[in-house]
Amino acid sequence: MSDMYNVSSSSHIRSKDTSAKIMLYVAIALLPASVFGIWNFGLQALILILVCVATCVASEWIFEKLIQKKSTINDFSAVVTGLLLALNLPHTLPIWQAVLGSVFAIVIVKMLFGGLGQNFMNPALGGRCFLLVSFAGTMTSFTYDGVTGATPLALLKNGESVDTMKMLLGTTAGTIGETSVIAILIGAIFLILMGVIDLTIPASYILSFGVFVLLFGGHGFDVTYLTAHLCGGGLMLGAFFMATDYVTSPITPMGKVVFGIVLGILTGLFRLFGANAEGVSFAIILGNLLVPIIEKFTIPRAFGQKKEVK
Amino acid sequence: MGLMTFKGGVHPHDGKEFSKDKPIRELLPKDELVFPVSQHIGAPASPVVAVGDTVLRGQKIAEAGGFVSAPIYSSVSGKVKAIQPRRGAVGDMVNSIIIENDGEMKEVEYVPTENVTALSKEEIIGKVKEAGVVGMGGAGFPTHVKLSPKEPDKIEYIIANCAECEPYLTADYRRMLENPKELIEGMRIVLQLFDHAKGLFGIEDNKPDCIAKMQELTKDEPRMEVCPLQTKYPQGGERQLIYATTHREINSTMLPADAGCIVDNVETLISIYKAVKLGKPVMNRIFTVTGDAVAEPGNFDICLGMSYGEVLEAAGGFKVQPEKIISGGPMMGFSMFGLDIPTTKTSSSLLCLAKDDVAASETTACINCGRCVSACPEQIIPTRLAKMAGYGDMAGFEKWNGMECIECGSCSYICPAKIPLAQSIRTMKKQILAERRKK
Numbered sequence: 036m037s038d039m040y041n042v043s044s045s046s047h048i049r050s051k052d053t054s055a056k057i058m059l060y061v062a063i064a065l066l067p068a069s070v071f072g073i074w075n076f077g078l079q080a081l082i083l084i085l086v087c088v089a090t091c092v093a094s095e096w097i098f099e100k101l102i103q104k105k106s107t108i109n110d111f112s113a114v115v116t117g118l119l120l121a122l123n124l125p126h127t128l129p130i131w132q133a134v135l136g137s138v139f140a141i142v143i144v145k146m147l148f149g150g151l152g153q154n155f156m157n158p159a160l161g162g163r164c165f166l167l168v169s170f171a172g173t174m175t176s177f178t179y180d181g182v183t184g185a186t187p188l189a190l191l192k193n194g195e196s197v198d199t200m201k202m203l204l205g206t207t208a209g210t211i212g213e214t215s216v217i218a219i220l221i222g223a224i225f226l227i228l229m230g231v232i233d234l235t236i237p238a239s240y241i242l243s244f245g246v247f248v249l250l251f252g253g254h255g256f257d258v259t260y261l262t263a264h265l266c267g268g269g270l271m272l273g274a275f276f277m278a279t280d281y282v283t284s285p286i287t288p289m290g291k292v293v294f295g296i297v298l299g300i301l302t303g304l305f306r307l308f309g310a311n312a313e314g315v316s317f318a319i320i321l322g323n324l325l326v327p328i329i330e331k332f333t334i335p336r337a338f339g340q341k342k343e344v345k
Numbered sequence: 346m347g348l349m350t351f352k353g354g355v356h357p358h359d360g361k362e363f364s365k366d367k368p369i370r371e372l373l374p375k376d377e378l379v380f381p382v383s384q385h386i387g388a389p390a391s392p393v394v395a396v397g398d399t400v401l402r403g404q405k406i407a408e409a410g411g412f413v414s415a416p417i418y419s420s421v422s423g424k425v426k427a428i429q430p431r432r433g434a435v436g437d438m439v440n441s442i443i444i445e446n447d448g449e450m451k452e453v454e455y456v457p458t459e460n461v462t463a464l465s466k467e468e469i470i471g472k473v474k475e476a477g478v479v480g481m482g483g484a485g486f487p488t489h490v491k492l493s494p495k496e497p498d499k500i501e502y503i504i505a506n507c508a509e510c511e512p513y514l515t516a517d518y519r520r521m522l523e524n525p526k527e528l529i530e531g532m533r534i535v536l537q538l539f540d541h542a543k544g545l546f547g548i549e550d551n552k553p554d555c556i557a558k559m560q561e562l563t564k565d566e567p568r569m570e571v572c573p574l575q576t577k578y579p580q581g582g583e584r585q586l587i588y589a590t591t592h593r594e595i596n597s598t599m600l601p602a603d604a605g606c607i608v609d610n611v612e613t614l615i616s617i618y619k620a621v622k623l624g625k626p627v628m629n630r631i632f633t634v635t636g637d638a639v640a641e642p643g644n645f646d647i648c649l650g651m652s653y654g655e656v657l658e659a660a661g662g663f664k665v666q667p668e669k670i671i672s673g674g675p676m677m678g679f680s681m682f683g684l685d686i687p688t689t690k691t692s693s694s695l696l697c698l699a700k701d702d703v704a705a706s707e708t709t710a711c712i713n714c715g716r717c718v719s720a721c722p723e724q725i726i727p728t729r730l731a732k733m734a735g736y737g738d739m740a741g742f743e744k745w746n747g748m749e750c751i752e753c754g755s756c757s758y759i760c761p762a763k764i765p766l767a768q769s770i771r772t773m774k775k776q777i778l779a780e781r782r783k784k
Contacts, residue, residue: 041669044768048358107709338584
């Protein structure tokens, strides 16, 4: 045979999308919340964001160097992890603690389980929860405008009144990226328009959580109370950016709905009946652990099949 | 919206602009033609000529090897030079009859049918069978078998697959524009076999001229209807087309006839017309030569048995050296080592791509993004199935409905991690089928 051409099994064309591009979109979508966080909390927030991102990328690079694997840092997933982790931290957190959290997120939660796509828990949230149990003091002390103050959720838990308008805008105490519902939604809409996420998980999460609060919140149908719960804490950031993490959420269409509902119920339980005011992070990492079993029970009916397969 | 379609699918760049406006050109073959005895699904045909025999165009050179099989006819006049294995488009060696063309194109005398409506159903099926008509969209399933379902009274729809959803291909498109009447006559003949059936022409809406033309020509045909379809790959997949046009679903264990449907491709219906009305066997077909590496892409009326290389020459050869050449479309076609391969009844095109996407893309880790799930027209989970295929987990593969895969390749196309999902699934399906046969 004189001329040999490439031979492979069909299909022979590939779309232009790459995993790196998707991760980049997620990072871009987090910018409104990041910029708002920096504006709201100042230079300390900016430093923390940069430190987390740099540490995450560096620890992935070093880890892969040590185990002599090809570097995967240009897939941008470490950038996203660092950014998400930073947005989940109070701006007053000591830098060395943020570094520790970042290393934990990348090395323990992600790389030790095989790297991108293999981790069963959201790395950023794994890192945050690690910090939360290790350094409860600094992780739960929030200052706003130089004054130590409670987050809106903490106020709500103590039965005090909150300003829901401020919560929408984000001019309240909280972690760097969670306070502004508007900034988060701008990013979320971008992701939805770019086809990176769809509404299944966020909608079922937020709706089921809302119903839970209505049923068990003890306030009946109190719009202000409900709005405060929806806009407060990490719910919006969690629902749109962390519950939708591809790797740690179910891939089956029905499983996504179940996952969202599980998160809604867990978050409700933690917030209303737990010791802490907040519960989104723990709800999501617990939900992550349930993903395999959720998928097992939600294998979809294939096209043309008469009934569900058991 | 509002157009008929199915759930899932992808929108690859359609590439049809290269050849869609090129009218069909007849090609006369040169010296040597190669006729593989297996150009269809089923038993190979057995040669009825010997080396040294003189044959005419339209003469049977191999007869059907069973009920699920089809005879093969010479497309030129000349002399049988050899009967030996030759490489086919799929890459395997197939026993082939090689004919030295004398260039005179002396034909046998065909027996046309004056009045088709006077033919009995058995006579029609007999003519289709004798002419060697097979599914010319690519599958190559013998058409007379398709036209002989167990319960012909239960067939309610004859669906003409005019979707041509594979990117780049324009053979069916040109056929519809240039020979719409033959297509309609082909449909009329099939409808004559099924008293309760309606004929549907499923055409993607990226061919508005075909839709208009077919609508115009069928407006006084109470038993025929044109169904404009949303342009989306794999709209012309048999199960997807049936669902889009009739909302009936079939799975891998069913035949279209189980849903009261029979699906035939444009070229097949035209071959039925030629077989029944004109008495001509399958010797020619429309063939697209296209791609960014071809000098003058076009559509050709080829004599079967010509080599891909010979047809390429008619299209001006290469403009640039391609990295990949494909028999068929980019989604389900077969890539070939070289051009010295004969065209057969199921060859719809030669696609020459200057750049090979597959070689250029690097596979990275699956991030579970679910794009393959959204794209899958069978609503299965390609990435899980591909993983199970990797582990050799047959039980899991079947539990997750892996056998429902139609191998359309949408998952591999869409995957941002460039994982060869469809390829893994295809291999696993073959292994499971082989395992089943052992039992």
